[in-house]
Amino acid sequence: MIKLTLNCIRLSFILWSTLVVCQIDSENLSALPKGITIEAKEKKLVDDAYFLFNNNQVEKSYVIAHQLKKTLKTERAKFNCNLLLAYYFKNKALIDSSIYYVNQSLKFERLDNDSIKTKGRSSAYNILAVNYKNKGLLQQSKKWHLKGIEESQKYNEKDLYYTHTHGLALTYGEMQNYSKALELFEECSKYEGDPEIVFGSYINMGMIYSSLKDYESSDKYFKKGQELSQKQNKQSALAIILLNLAANAQEQNKLNKAIDLYEEVIVISEKIDLHNIKLIAKMNIGSVFIDAKNYKDAQLIYGTALHDAIELGLLSQQLNIYKNLKQIAIEQGNYKNAFTHITDYFKIKDSIYKLQKDEEINELEIRYSTLRKEKEITILQIENSNRKLELTNQKEAIENLRLQQEIENKESENQILAFQNASEKRVSEINLLKKDQEIQESKLIRQKSLKNTILYSFLILLVPIIGLLIIYYQKLQAQSELNKKQEEVSEQKISSLIKSQELKLIKASIEGQDKERKRIAQELHDSIGGNLAAIKLQLNNTFANGKAEALQTINTQLDDTYEQVRDLSHNLIPKKFRKNNFCEVLESYFNNIGEASNLKTSFIVYPRVAIDELDEFLQIETFKIIQELITNTIKHAKASSVELQINLVENVLNLLFEDNGVGFNTKNNSTGIGFENIKSRLRKLSGTFHIDSRINRGTIINIEIPT
Structure with missing residues (x-):
């Protein structure tokens, strides 16, 4: 027996108005009429993005919101733009990205007045609560729903209050705290401002009482939901409620009532094309018939359910149906049909296995196909012999009917001679009875031999099938071991390549250091060494000859030597960051990367003057971290x-680095040398490092460094 649950979760979007859909990009700000404030312009652009989102143009609204995020100035627009991105990723089941953008939106929560601020915060808290519930972090979900309830009560926002209360009840239900969940659902059921919350509360209370085996209370709330759905003409919800009512009746052994409700579900489902619910209802009717040992009707209903499951392509339901049909055939003693159903069952199971594993074993398929054809030929031969027997029996029956008609004709013609021919008639009737008895005996003998033939054939075919399955299992085990060894070899190759690359980098670094040492040594030898030798000769001549005018020349040479030493020491310090032009250096670096590769680069900094005035050591370390991020992107990300x-x-330097590359799984991938270098630098700076990446979605890296 299969049940369905229905959890109604409302989403609240912050919309200022509904506007006409238009093409939006960063140039729309200048295209709007003059005299309108920046706040009004940005408000219109974000409104349009929300309009697209609510009218099934989700991908278009995402692109627009992502573009606007780079250019928006006002806090209200930034808040709502990030919140829209959070809704987008929540609908895509990308929970971590959704949580990230909610947190980004909450950074711009200082809105114009307290009422709007309350609505914005409460909606953001609802997204966080739903995301954490979907992630399985129920305590976190509970925390954010409670904060949302507290926020909505400040200005008596009833709709948001009941939205969070309903969500909190669902979280308590997930935590199996049914008493608290029922208390909150009961409160939500009395809210007249939103019928969907009332509707969802009745259904969820019905499901909780059903799981607690309190079917009387469960039926009471389901019937309330039934009345509400009929009143509002929600046929799909009505079908689900009736299906649950029927399941309750079946568990209470009220089989006739359960069948009536399931048939009502089928009628509604056919009207509005709820094919899956219709199929579940049929399968549950079949289970009722099996419980009542009404195998004939069970076989018929499962036959129609099988037809529907095949049309819908629902393989798991087909497995369930074939399994039940096999059991029905065994109960009826029809081993031929049982064998056919179990064969179809394994055929579907094999199809599911192939779809899941995506592997094909051609040799086994050929052998299996051959055996299956031989089995089908055997079955056809048996069926042909059955048909021949049936034709023979039909001919004999026709002959008997013809003889009976002749007897009746003779009786009507010879009624006058009836008494005279009574003895002859009795003799002929006795002969006919003997003949009928012989026919019945021959039928029983044929049926017995047919059953024995089917049983022996089944046993003969079962043995090679079991052997094939054993061989197939052994081959899978061998293939699994081979795959593991190949993975180990691949990992060793990758490790050796990484080590080789690291050795090359170290060698290049050492060569650069050797060149710099040679240059410094050459400078010291050629320039400073020569000057010192000349000064020494001048001093010797001065003391030997007693010439005072040579002291002026020596003083000049000493000044030249000092300047050379000073220039040499200054060459060892990076000149990039000496004149408060850190942002220009970064911008130039990004432009050079873009010109030297196929990367499209974008660099945004604010406030530029304050960042240029940061400590030189912090600037140098930040620059090296950015170089490492760019190097990783070029080497691994395949980004455009x-x-x-x-x-x-607020004295915190925030770096947000984003690429549109292939991405990676942060849980499975171990960090490389590049990320370890970045973490090492951030530890010296007391900074934090967060990665948000998904396969084929790109990578977002968020770094915060206190200044």
């Missing part, structure tokens, strides 16, 4: 565009 945003807010 990269974006870097640098912000200085």
Whole structure:
């Protein structure tokens, strides 16, 4: 028996108005009429993005919101733009990305007045609560629903209050705290402002009482939901409620009532094309008939359910149906049909296995097909012999009927001679009875031999099938071991390549250091060494000859030597960050990367002057971290565009680095040398490092460094 549950979860979007859909990009700001404030312009652009989202143009609204996020100035627009991105990723089941954008939106929560601020916060808290519930972090979900309830009560926002209360009840239900869940659902059922919350509360209370085996209370709330759904003409919800009512009746052994409700579900489902619910109802009717040992009707209903399951392509339901049909055939003693159903069952199971594993074993398939054809030929031969027997029996029956008609004709013609021929008639009737008895005996003998033939054939075919399955299992085990060894070899190759690359980098670094040492040594030898030798000769001549005018020349040479030493030491310090032009250096670096590769680069910094005035050591370390991020993107990400945003807010330097590359699984991938270097630098700076990446979605890296 299969049940369905229905959890009604409402989503609240912050919309200022409904506007006409239009093409939006960063140039729309200048295209709007003059005299309108920046806040009004940005408000219109974000409104349009929400309009697209609510009218099934989700991907288009995402692209627009992502573009607007780079150019928006006002806090209200930034808040709602990030919240829209959070809704988008929640609908895509990308929970971590959705949580990230909710947190980004909450950074811009300082809105114009307290009422709007309350609505915005409460909606953001609802997204966080739903995301954490879907992630399985029920305590976190509970926390954010409670914060949302507290926020909505500040200005008596009833709709948001009951939205969070309903969500909190669902979370308590997931935590199996049914008493608390029922208490909150009961409160929500009395809210007249939103019929969907009332409707969802009745259904969820019905499901909780059903799981507690309190079918009387369960039926009471389901019937309330039934009345509401009939009143609002929600046929799909009505079908689900009736299906649950029927399941309750079946578990209470009220089989006739259960069948009536299941048939009502089928009628409604046919009207509005709820094919899956219709199929579940049919299968549950079949289970009722099996419980009542009404195998004939069970076989008929499962036959129609099988037809529907095949049309819908529902393989698991087909497995269930074939399994039940096999059991019905065994109960009826029809081993031929049982064998056919179990064969179809394994055929579907094999199809599911192939779809899941995506592997084909051609040799086994050929052998299996050969055996199956031989089995089908055997079955056809048996069926042909049965048909011949049936034809023979039909001919004999026709002959008997003809003889009876002749007897009746003779009786009507010879009624006058009836008494005279009574003895002859009795003799002929006795002969006919003997003949009928002989026919019945021959039928029984044939049926017995047919059953024995089917049983022996089944046993003969079962042995090679079991052997094939054993061989197939052994081959899978061998293939699994081979795959493991190949993975180990591949990992060793990758490790050796990485080590080789690291050795090359170290060698290049050492060569660069050797060249720099040679250059410094050459400078010291050629320039400073020569000057010192000349000074020594001048001093010797001065003391030997007693010439005071040579001291002026020596003083000049000493000044030249000092300047050379000073220039040499200054060459060892990076000149990039000496004149408060850190942002220009980064911008130039990004432009050079874009010109030297196929990467499309984007660099945004705010506030530029304050960042240029940061400590030189912090600037140098930040620059090296950005170089490492760019190097990783070029080597691994296969990206076509990269974006870097640098912000200085409340003495915290925030780096947001984003690419559109292939991405990676942060749970499975071990961190490489590049990420370890970045973490090492951030530990010296007391910074934090967060990665948000998904396969084929790109990578977002968020770094925060206290200044």
